[in-house]
Amino acid sequence: MFDFKELEAFVWVVRLGSFRKGATKLHITQPSISDRITRLEDSVGESLLDRSARPVQPTLRGREFFTHAERLLEGRDEAMRLFQDEESFSGTLRLGVIETIASSWCPTFMRRLAERYPQLTIELMVDISPFLHQRLAENDLDMLFAMDGLVPGLCAIQTPLCTFEMGMFAAPELAAALRQGDMATFADTAFISFSKQARPYSELVAYLTALGIDTPRIHSTSTLMTIMRMSIEGLGIGVLPVATVRDAVDAGSLERLTLEEPLPPMIYDAIWRRSNYPSFCASVARLAKQCAADYAQDHGKLSSPSTMKGYVDT
Amino acid sequence: MFDFKELEAFVWVVRLGSFRKGATKLHITQPSISDRITRLEDSVGESLLDRSARPVQPTLRGREFFTHAERLLEGRDEAMRLFQDEESFSGTLRLGVIETIASSWCPTFMRRLAERYPQLTIELMVDISPFLHQRLAENDLDMLFAMDGLVPGLCAIQTPLCTFEMGMFAAPELAAALRQGDMATFADTAFISFSKQARPYSELVAYLTALGIDTPRIHSTSTLMTIMRMSIEGLGIGVLPVATVRDAVDAGSLERLTLEEPLPPMIYDAIWRRSNYPSFCASVARLAKQCAADYAQDHGKLSSPSTMKGYVDT
């Protein structure tokens, strides 16, 4: 069975019409060229070159084989080019993103990524961070935009991506009632947060406990949109990333509540397995970080709430 | 630089998700598989497989490379198939044909050849036999349909193809004059034949000499069509393959002259260089011979001339 060396020898002898010239081209001796061509002919079982001709010429079959040989050599060179060009990637990137990001700067990011890597295929999965981490560990995903929370033992690279300020929001009527009520009114009101396994939920519980609210009623839902919808309907106080509800606040559907102590922000990283093409993933992470920064700048912070004991809406 | 063995190892380990399974598939040991993958990774300078995963999985770059590797292996198999399938040929056949054949059964032959070898590319050259033989010797042509006449030293295969009966034809008025004249009238009339270097010309000279006509006037032209045209115009007696002037005779433009002794027939062979893919060329020759036989059957012989001393037209 022939190898690339035999193909190279054949192709160059045909192109240059001479064993000697082919040998010089490939920096080997003439007997070696002769050997390679003979080996190739032995492996296919037919003569491919007419040596009596001057210049040396392919046989009919040799001419047919030549186009295949050229194509194979070009294919090998093309494959080698994958590793020499840091600036392109033509494979598939399986990306896991938490919903907050999917709802904020991710569309912009995807557009820029496609411009940057035109041959790239993206598979996007949206889920909460713990599930995303599990999938990274199981090698179902290549890269995450999520909160930290690595599965123990997984060797991965992690780089800060963005921070989202969290806020509490209520429908105007509920907000008015809370403004006229006291701490007990606040404590009796239902809260609406993400899935129980998600970090926002546990951070909310801790925050309310620190306020003295030991048994809060918290509805948990799986999507940011549902939280927003329920909050607008007046079912409770939604705890959401501030930037993601700017439109609803501007429309008057929701009002932000002023808190004595700010909620802890949600911090997100870009995370990928160490074994996975580090420079490409680092490049993707940089691009994502830029998109996040642009988004934060465009959407800014909602007006700074004045500090009052307890809570106050804006 | 990697070879096909390394590509095979990589592709099968990825497909089967296991070094051990890949080794079993390729009938080698596990350390050998490990070596091949390592050699491949060393040659490209990057890790292509994540060995900590179960099953073993390609890295991002590995996945990108996989499609190339598969394509290269398929390309090699495709090239090998050229030598295992006697029934197809996808290259270029450079065919040299004498004009008589080009004007008779060659169009039919070309059609059948294209049906038989759909991927074949044909380059057709029409010339007289000596020139065609020269070009075969210079490797400008792969195969001839011509009279024998090999350039000395050229190692070639030759197989009988067809025979064309030769006849003498004249315009009706000239034919009438010849019928009323005698041998001197015939000897004084100009003859029209092919190029001086062509066999028909020298055969005509020999024929007339045997008739006692030592210094015949013979016009020589390079094409069969020109001979026919000049004969129809009454410029002389055209010496042509009988089958090729059937239409002109049927139309009354030309009349066949009856001869005491028949002209020697023109015998044509299929000829190709021994080094050139013998089975394919033999197959082409068989197909050509069949077309020639079909043509001879369809066109038959013109009516047998009755024998008279000297000459007589039909």
Place this chain on the structure above:
DNA sequence: TCACCGATGTTCGATTTCAAGGAACTCGAG
């Protein structure tokens, strides 16, 4: 016409390189 020379490809033997097998080792999971 013949002998000689130069160019080119092939063959042969020696040397070097490479690939594969088998044994031992390492690592992770149960």
Place this chain on the structure above:
DNA sequence: CTCGAGTTCCTTGAAATCGAACATCGGTGA
């Protein structure tokens, strides 16, 4: 601790390459 799977190491045989010698062909000059 055991087992399954992959890696490392050493030995051996096969394969590739080199250099020298040989063979062939075409051109040139006497």
